[in-house]
Amino acid sequence: MKNEFRKKMIQNRPAILLGDATFRTLPKLPLSLDWTSIPELIRIAMLDLGGVQPITTAMAKAAGGTLYDKPSDGEVELFRKRGTKFQLISVVLSCVAAGEADGGMQVRPFAVTLIPASKRNEVECRTIELVAKLDVSKWLETEPMYSGYDPFSGEWALYGNLPGYLDGKREGFLDEIGLVVDQFFLATEIPEDDEILMIDLRMPSNEMKARFEKHRKKLLFTPFKRVEARRVWGAETPIELFLIQALAKEKLFPESQILIMDDGATFPSLYHLWQDIEFRHSEGLVTEADLYFPTERVAVFCDGAHHARCKQKAKDAAINAKLEAVGIRPIRIPGGEIKFDLLRAVSRVKEALC
Incomplete structure (x- = not known):
């Protein structure tokens, strides 16, 4: 039809x-x-x-x-x-x-x-x-x-x-x-x-x-x-999809949309849950990673253009510090890099996993 x-x-x-x-x-x-x-x-x-x-x-x-x-x-x-x-x-x-x-x-x-x-x-x-x-x-x-x-x-x-x-x-x-x-x-x-x-x-x-x-x-x-179509779970943007596809070629399969707590615990997120301000302010909740490798404890963020702003940079740095404190390594990849230099983006993720 x-x-x-x-x-x-x-x-x-x-x-x-x-x-x-x-x-x-x-x-x-x-x-x-x-x-x-x-x-x-x-x-x-x-x-x-x-x-x-x-x-x-x-x-x-x-x-x-x-x-x-x-x-x-x-x-x-x-x-x-x-x-x-x-x-x-x-x-x-x-x-x-x-x-x-x-x-x-x-x-x-x-x-x-x-x-x-x-x-x-x-x-x-x-x-x-x-x-x-x-x-x-x-x-x-x-x-x-x-x-x-x-x-x-x-x-x-x-x-x-x-x-x-x-x-x-x-x-x-x-x-x-x-x-x-x-x-x-x-x-x-x-x-x-x-x-x-x-x-x-x-x-x-x-x-x-x-x-x-x-x-x-x-x-x-x-x-x-x-x-x-109503989204329930999964990659939230095409740039996340492109990185997932490139990583799959390397036999690397991260989890998508993972909530990370201040004690290092992780929980999968439903679509748009992170946009709920009240949920985002739940006690002990640090952030939502776009992609996550649980064994290596590497969190990947596919950052849009707004992450270049000074205020957002400060927020990102604070989140990075909290993740590092519980043994999770954050990797932030600009969306432009995924679009125009995908091989470099994949290389950065692979380096973090070593």
């Missing part, structure tokens, strides 16, 4: 990447998906996605305790009485190449997004009767995907299926293929007295836990008002 009003794709790719013909050619199937690049905490935060979401106490009571992807008769009756409508949401992975595996290309996610099903550029809403009849697993068997997809802008060109599209001959970029790996039905209304059941994410303090869970609910369970 063509999405006429979405044209833009990832721009300003470094010449050193474009000089590799394999980088400019879409791979052929099969793709071997390496989930380990998605931090465990993020995987746990999204573990229960499937069936009807969010899971609530009223749903558990109506189902008699055990919940399945297919809603029980009790849940159907509950949502019928409420008049609840549902949006079909796809969980979409954007990936980079990470070598070969099982006779095909191994790929590692660098971003996770949610995209609602749509018709005539409007978000589709469905009744519980239709939800109860549909088997989304059958749709996933066709290996759906978004092509010409820019996870940073949330725009795409086409929605279709992988078989026949990835044949190893077509020009294009792997990072502009959005793989649909799961789908769920999002309730558009939940009564205030119906508690949403949460997985214990084991954050270091009750303060951080409450704010992390609040942000998680907002990202995963806010109904869509328009057709768009």
